[in-house]
Amino acid sequence: MARAEEPTAGKKRSRQQRPNRPPPKRYAYTSPPSRETVMVTRDRLPEDENAWQNAVVLIDKPLEYTSFDVCGKLRGALSIKKVGHAGTLDPNATGLLIICVGGATKKVNEYVAMDKEYTGTIRLGQATPSFDAECEVTQEMPWEHITDERLSEAAAEFLGPSQQMPPMYSAIRVKGQRLYKAAREGKEVAREPRSIHMSVFDVQRSAQGSREITFRVCCSKGTYIRSLANDLGLKLGTVAHLAALRRTAIGGVCVDNAWQLDELVNVVKTRRWGGITNLVEPSGGPPDQSETLMPAGNLGVTNATSAVQGCNGFNSSPLE
Incomplete structure (x- = not known):
């Protein structure tokens, strides 16, 4: 007697009947990461691909990129899922962004806790809702009464x-x-002040009698330079906003040793390690074809910052 066919309702479809689906994304370099952290600087690259699984990468963040954008671009180039940054930079700011990859993401908080150094420009006499150039100027006040002496005192x-x-x-x-979402809806939300520490705040006019103030700040984590610009204006009896900002150092790590984002992504995508020719001289001149990037080797985080050359950190001289 022929066996009756089982009803098809609820029956699991065979592999041939299942719709075509894209294969799941597989992340590369799945071998165990190195126990030591590799510091990826302008003149040092990992010796092999697996070393990227425990890497700290120095990036000079370009204008208009969010910190998340930078992480996403590196994540896609490296095909490594765990990529995070150690301290947000606004889209309107440029400068040093420390990216932790793979196992090095456990060290994010170490870098976040370090003091930061910034340079930039504050514009006197004009205020914006965001305290920076993201929003249009909504208030103007006289600023010509401010002397250089009073500026330094403030x-x-x-x-x-x-x-x-x-x-x-x-x-x-x-x-x-x-x-920021509440602010864009025109709402004011009660918030608590935060404890900060500032060891350096050097200011000078960009030109004699100018409203443009150039500055250098060395400060603790959690310091908002936009708020500093606004508060400086109020202390001077006017208003002010942050016109430009660049992060130049985190702890002893200097932006001069950081990669341009597109250059590093190109190196990663072409898998050129060790013997790659330096793309740009530190002076900004043409490449010296005889100079090559050195492999980073295995650097513990405590030793990695000392391996970064040419950065005086917070011992650098005041603005001149």
């Missing part, structure tokens, strides 16, 4: 420990909502 008053109110245009969460 900057010195910010040195040492203090309390700083975070700006509304920030990524801080209050009751589950990002402050």
